[in-house]
Amino acid sequence: MESILSVSHLSKKYEMQNAVQDISFELAGGEVVGLLGPNGAGKSTTMKCIVGLLRKTAGEISIGGYDHLTVEAKRLFSYIPETPYVYDLLTIWEHMQFIAQAYGVKDWKPKALELLELYELEDKQKKLGRDLSKGMRQKLSICCALLPDPQLLFFDEPMIGLDPKAIKNTKNLFKTLKDEGKTILVSTHLIEGVESIADRIMIMKDGQIIGNDSIANLKLQAESGSGLSLEDLFLELTKDE
């Protein structure tokens, strides 16, 4: 299958520190990939470089065949950040309207209502951003990302701050999006967050990808070891020397 995201020899350096070191990977259309790693492994930096929030020090990134910084590439993806900042003085509904304008979404209202209903925000449409709890901001952030119906979605630690029901909804959403043929890259340090839905897992440590395989293969690898679980394998791979 043709890749929708291609990352080639990506490096990101902060003064003397190598946050991401020469990583390469591809995401095929319709694939759900979990980017796992301990805190400080470089997951968020990788994601921020891909979506253009951070400048890459070296490497090439293309989305749908376009350079990732072009407007054409940005039409293809949405990004759900770890910390869900929203406009304090815009209501939930105005956020949806704003995103619809930014991405040029036609006939957006039914879709917006559907999303707000899914995330139980429909009765809070007139609430201002500043009056929302962190969890509600996260939900709004996800709704905003889904409204343009992007082909590729980047979730940076999406489960943090969500209540159990919203976590379940998000996992179901991943499945729905996958069924619709969307490509998803989920960055997380919680294996159970992606274990059930990811086709493939990439494990990062110290800015490098140290494992990149399908869940089935990784599980096989773990079990053929000494009966380890996927979590044990993850801890084994990412433990300090």
Add this chain to the structure above:
Amino acid sequence: MNEVRLLLSKDLWIFRNNLLLILRNPLRLIPYGIAGAYFFYMYTQRISGSKEVTSDLNLDAASEVDVAMQNVIGGVTALALFFFLFQLFRATKKNITFFKMADVNLLFTAPVKPENLLLYYMVRTILPSLGGSLLFLAYSGGQLARDFDVDFLGAFFLVVGFALFFFLISPLRFLIYTLHTRFGILEPLRAGVLGVGVVFAALVLLPGFMAPVFYEGMFAWISSPWFDLFPVVGWSRGMMSYFVTGNWLLSLGYLLLYCLTYFAVVKLVIQFSGHYYEDVLESTQSNEDQLEKAKGNKEVTEDAYSLNSKKQLALPEFGVGAKAIYWRNYVQGSRQDFHPLFGLYSIGMAVLGIVLAVLSPFDWFSHKVLYGYLVLLIGFYFMAGIGRANIGDLKKPWFILIPASWSAKYWNMIKLDLIQTVLFAGVLILPAVWIAELNVWLILLFPLGMIFSYLIGLGVNLIPQIGLDEGWDRILIKPLMIGGIILFGLVPTIFFSGLLLGVTGQFVYGLGAGVIGLGLVAALVTHVTMDILKRLEFKEM
């Protein structure tokens, strides 16, 4: 441009929601109403007063130098110039940002052109500048209308001159940082700004030394008309002086210069900024007081200014309870400077004071410069209190959770600052009194003045932050509070201080009256702070 339409509609929604919020809670309008009534009262009082014959001033023809007028013009110009250079210097340390984190999350990843976003936000910064200018005009308009013939054109040039001065600073700062990230020329840029600062210092010192008495000649050059050609500061002065000179062509010329400069700066910013998102990310985050959270682990906002952020420390514990706050500040101070109690800047300022003390016995110099410096430092500590970085302590949950009384927490929060202040004041004033043979009471009065001034500034910062829920209220009430303290606390203090100084001719009496006045205001403000501190609550976002 779709981006402009998009952002304009967003800002209009925000404006409308703001109005709705005010309407939902009309009591919020009371302070603004009082301020409006005050401005109106002052305006009508002044305008109805007798017109002085200052419009007959013929500055060009004056063969004798009006030292008072020269010092007023020069002093204001010097302050504006200092502010301008300081802002440019700050740009070499940290970038300015026009954005909110919501823009980063929702707009930066959207299919919009980065340059159009930047252009919109850069142009939008004219609004606060213009608003401030209109306030300035509303306040001073009555006085000006009474003393001068301020017509519509005069008012226009006043507002525009004032607004453009503040307006141009942000794009210039952004340009400096952009040039640095693009070409890595931080050092030459910093040297350039410092170079202009040195030239500026020379423009004050040289005529001062050349004049029979330093303070009579120090502003001779920068108050002269040719200084109007100095970029930004001079142009604004030249433009605003229309109501004195009546030369609209000249003011229009300065306005054109501003327009050309703005156009050039914007062109350069757009050309060199490239994909600037990363450049503004950190400053946007720190602006929203979320740097620590967003970065995940190590960095703390205050560390951005650290000289020794990686310094290894092995400090003993100072005690339990609220003393932990003092310990944390001590650790912070150790990393910010080479010593937590006495830092590099303190040494610099103390040395300058001692140099002035050494010079003051000479005939061509004057004790007045040293006295002026002491008063300036007291004022500076007021600003330091307002801009207290550790105010972030109050936003940390542990400040509320530590099992100790509010007064103990407050005391430990400011204890290090007070020790630093007393040490600095002592290191400066002791040798200064001895060298310049000043009155020994200054050894007591000067440190007290510094501390009171700091406490007033701190209170002014804390009270609106804790006491007012609405961000907009804080932004707007803070200047009013400062205005109130200045009008009802500092102006009477300065008046009695000046009166005593005038009657006795002794600086120490003037300072004594000033310190007593400051002490009263500080006691009042600290009392309110202590009272309001109990209402502190943790806000996660």
